[in-house]
Amino acid sequence: MCKKKLLFLIVIFFSCSLGAQDFLGDDLPFFQKKSQLFDHWLKTNGMGEVLKVDKIQLAKEETDLELFLLLNTTNPDTAAAIWTGLKAQFSKNNIGQTLEKTLYDTFVRMMEIPSKQGNIQVYFPKADGIGHSLCFYVWIWEETGKIEQESKLNACRAQLLNIPITLPEVKQVSGNATLRVATNTDAKAVFDNIIQYAKKRYEVIKCHNRSPKVQSIQQNDYSLSFVVNDLCQEVLSNEQKSLWCDFVELWWGPCNDIRRERLEFTFNFIPTQEGYFLNGSLTGKFGSGVYRPRISGYMDMEPNFEEDFLIPYVQDFQNDLRQYLEH
Numbered sequence: 001m002c003k004k005k006l007l008f009l010i011v012i013f014f015s016c017s018l019g020a021q022d023f024l025g026d027d028l029p030f031f032q033k034k035s036q037l038f039d040h041w042l043k044t045n046g047m048g049e050v051l052k053v054d055k056i057q058l059a060k061e062e063t064d065l066e067l068f069l070l071l072n073t074t075n076p077d078t079a080a081a082i083w084t085g086l087k088a089q090f091s092k093n094n095i096g097q098t099l100e101k102t103l104y105d106t107f108v109r110m111m112e113i114p115s116k117q118g119n120i121q122v123y124f125p126k127a128d129g130i131g132h133s134l135c136f137y138v139w140i141w142e143e144t145g146k147i148e149q150e151s152k153l154n155a156c157r158a159q160l161l162n163i164p165i166t167l168p169e170v171k172q173v174s175g176n177a178t179l180r181v182a183t184n185t186d187a188k189a190v191f192d193n194i195i196q197y198a199k200k201r202y203e204v205i206k207c208h209n210r211s212p213k214v215q216s217i218q219q220n221d222y223s224l225s226f227v228v229n230d231l232c233q234e235v236l237s238n239e240q241k242s243l244w245c246d247f248v249e250l251w252w253g254p255c256n257d258i259r260r261e262r263l264e265f266t267f268n269f270i271p272t273q274e275g276y277f278l279n280g281s282l283t284g285k286f287g288s289g290v291y292r293p294r295i296s297g298y299m300d301m302e303p304n305f306e307e308d309f310l311i312p313y314v315q316d317f318q319n320d321l322r323q324y325l326e327h
Contacts, residue, residue: 021117025062032056034110035067041106049220050082054123064117067107071124076135077281078218078225079124080153081268083138084279085222088270100140101147108142115142158281159302159314161267163322165190167275187269190276190325191224194267197324198228202263207232208256223280224267230292231261235284235313236305257289262298282317284310 024031039053054068071079090099108115119141123132138151198214205211210232217226233239236259245255266280284301301310 021060021063022114023063024058024065024113024117028058031065031111038067038107038110041110046221047086050222051086051122064119065111065113067111067118067120069103069120069122070132071122071136073124073218074127074133075225075264075266076124076133077158077264077266077283078223079133079136081223081225081266081280082220083122083136083153085268085270088268089222092271098147100138100149104140104142104147118142158264158283159310161265161278161280161282161314161318163278163318163325164272165275165278165322165325167326187221188219190269190278191219191267193325194224194321195226197321198226198265201320202228202231202234206234207258208254210256210260222268224265224269226265228263228265229260231263232256232258232289234261234263235301235309236261236286237309259289260287260292260298261285262287282314284313 035053035056039048042048042051042053050072052070052072054070056065056067058064059066071082073079073082087099090102091097094102103120104115104118107120108118111118119139122138122140124136125131126133136153138149138153140147140149142148195214195217202212202214210230212228212230212232212234214226214228218224239258241249241255242257245257248255262285264283264285268279270277270279284305285298286301286305287298
């Protein structure tokens with residue numbers, strides 16, 4: 001009987017030992033110092049421009065270690081584009097490896113913790129700098145020996161852009177074999193072409209007292225974003241002047257109170273065997289036609305004008321841009 005009790009206690013002891021988590025609370029200063037090393041690792045691996053360490057903290061009664069990383073943007077569309085671009089570029093340069101697994105393996109190795117006792121959380125800051133935006137997150141952890149992840153890349157509404165670009169084929173000088181044209185296939189050249197296209201398309205005065213401009217251009221190795229302000233009858237093509245404005249024109253001269261439009265673009269460059277792939281988003285906004293509104297004074301076209309104007313506009317824009325880039 002005593003032997004059976006002893007065996008039972010031994011089984012219970014080892015079961016508890018296997019399921020127990022190491023207490024990490026005494027090592028927080030060590031982890032904080034190591035987080036600086038992780039930030040340096042991001043920089044030396046070409047990610048420091050768009051991704052940095054925010055903080056490191058303990059959780060679950062100080063048995064889990066959480067590393068918070070921040071993307072260098074306050075725009076949800078740009079955040080999604082940067083993260084997608086980071087993953088694509090990493091996979092291209094490190095065949096057979098993923099960005100998530102490499103981040104996590106490097107994290108637990110530097111912190112010298114059991115791999116099951118950590119997690120990485122990627123966010124971007126709110127525009128006011130207080131807290132994290134709820135439009136985007138990526139969580140990375142290990143479970144049963146496998147790297148897991150959960151993500152929400154863009155919970156804030158915008159029309160998605162998906163533009164596959166196929167490069168033309170040319171014959172080799174010798175033989176009948178064909179090669180894909182390799183010119184203008186790097187991200188910078190493609191982004192420069194997109195900006196050129198946007199200026200040709202949008203910086204055209206359609207209405208009195210409006211001067212559309214491509215502005216706020218932000219560009220890196222992974223993404224491009226810009227806005228076009230002071231548009232008139234671009235997406236909302238059936239907008240008309242008010243009767244009051246017609247009366248003013250009759251007696252005093254030109255008048256224009258058609259609602260102003262603002263378009264916000266993000267693009268992400270992903271190389272493919274056939275050429276490259278662009279994804280991103282287009283957000284349409286509108287504001288007063290009587291005065292120039294602040295950025296916060298613009299309202300989203302979605303949902304008021306989404307189906308009738310914005311969705312078909314995005315489809316036409318994608319087709320036009322694709323033709324421009326392929327020729």
